[in-house]
Amino acid sequence: MDKDAMITYLIGELKKENLELHDLIVPEELEKKQRLLRALFNTRKPMAASTQFLTIQDLYLQVRKGERGIVQLNTLRPIPQDDQIYIWKGDITKLEVDAIVNAANKTLLGCMKPLHDCVDNAIHTYAGVQLRQSCYELILEQGYEEPVGMAKITPAYNLPSAFVIHTVGPKIENQPTQIDEDLLAKCYLSVLALAEKNNIESIAIPCISTGDFNFPKQKAATIAIQTVKDFIKDSTTVKKVIFNVFDDDNLSIYQELLTK
Numbered sequence: 001m002d003k004d005a006m007i008t009y010l011i012g013e014l015k016k017e018n019l020e021l022h023d024l025i026v027p028e029e030l031e032k033k034q035r036l037l038r039a040l041f042n043t044r045k046p047m048a049a050s051t052q053f054l055t056i057q058d059l060y061l062q063v064r065k066g067e068r069g070i071v072q073l074n075t076l077r078p079i080p081q082d083d084q085i086y087i088w089k090g091d092i093t094k095l096e097v098d099a100i101v102n103a104a105n106k107t108l109l110g111c112m113k114p115l116h117d118c119v120d121n122a123i124h125t126y127a128g129v130q131l132r133q134s135c136y137e138l139i140l141e142q143g144y145e146e147p148v149g150m151a152k153i154t155p156a157y158n159l160p161s162a163f164v165i166h167t168v169g170p171k172i173e174n175q176p177t178q179i180d181e182d183l184l185a186k187c188y189l190s191v192l193a194l195a196e197k198n199n200i201e202s203i204a205i206p207c208i209s210t211g212d213f214n215f216p217k218q219k220a221a222t223i224a225i226q227t228v229k230d231f232i233k234d235s236t237t238v239k240k241v242i243f244n245v246f247d248d249d250n251l252s253i254y255q256e257l258l259t260k
Contacts, residue, residue: 006060007033013053014040038125039114046109046136049129061128061158068126070160072096073202073240079258084232086242087254088204092119093126096160097202097242099153101191103209104166106145108135108152119206119246123164127157135166149186153194163200165191169209176215181223184209188227195238202240207250221253 001009008026011033015021021040027033049057071094078086092100102123105111110124110132124131134154139145146152151167167187170180187208195203208224209215228241243258245251 001056001059003060003063004030004033006056006063007037009056010053010060011037011040013050014044017044017047035115041125041129042110042114042116042121043112044129044132046132048133054128054130057128058158061126064126065158065160069094070096073242076242078240081259082229084240085228085258086240087245087251087258088242089245089248089251091122092204092206092244093122093159095204095242095244097204097240098161098200099163099165099195099198099203100156100159100161100244101203101205101208102164102166103206103211103213104135104146104168106148106168108139108146108166108168110135118211123159127159127164130155130157131164149183149190151187151190151194153198161204163198165194165203167191167208169213170215171209172214172216176219180215181219184215184220184223185227188224189231192228192231192235192238196235199237201237202242203238204242204244206244207246210250211246217250217253221250221257225254225257 011026015024027036071090076086076088103119111118111121131154138152146168148168148170151165153163153165156162156164167190169187170183172180191205207220210217210220232238232241243254245254
């Protein structure tokens, strides 16, 4: 089965699951069809999927992983001042490390906006529908939505990493309060504690709360760096931390703070 046939099958199955998609017109062009499939993945509610669906979805996502490229840790270089710390600008879903961190929302179900460019959307897109289902089951078992500052771990499914650690950062309306700053630090601590508990040596962490959650980038980076440094100096498990930045502003901020 080639990629086009896999996409056609997956879209067809997703249409069968949702009566609202019955009259959806599927484009002929492969690129448009691929974007439609991503949008349908993004909006699919958590639910079980057939073995055949998961098999073909996984085959398709493995093809996409190869097309998009994998970034191995040994191709990155740590900062000169600390061989445990890295700064890397790029797509976190391409990193082959033990774990990547998702800047999640309180439902842990991923961004459900079709084709949105946030890290939450990308992680759920390229991991596969199993990730949303796993997160749903975690929250169902917990009995309440994930509190700000806490974290959960799941397999990474079709991503190059082994695990995804999901954490919910504080959302800022005006200016961050001391409580907000403490909660952001708690996000990093919760993530690193889970990493240590699960024998994770290398972990990539995005700029938590600095996108749609509006935490000021300079302050967020200061908190992130100090919290990570304080943790890893006493950790015998977590050996490599990649600060994954998504724009030039954060790249400059992290470079400046880490070279002081």
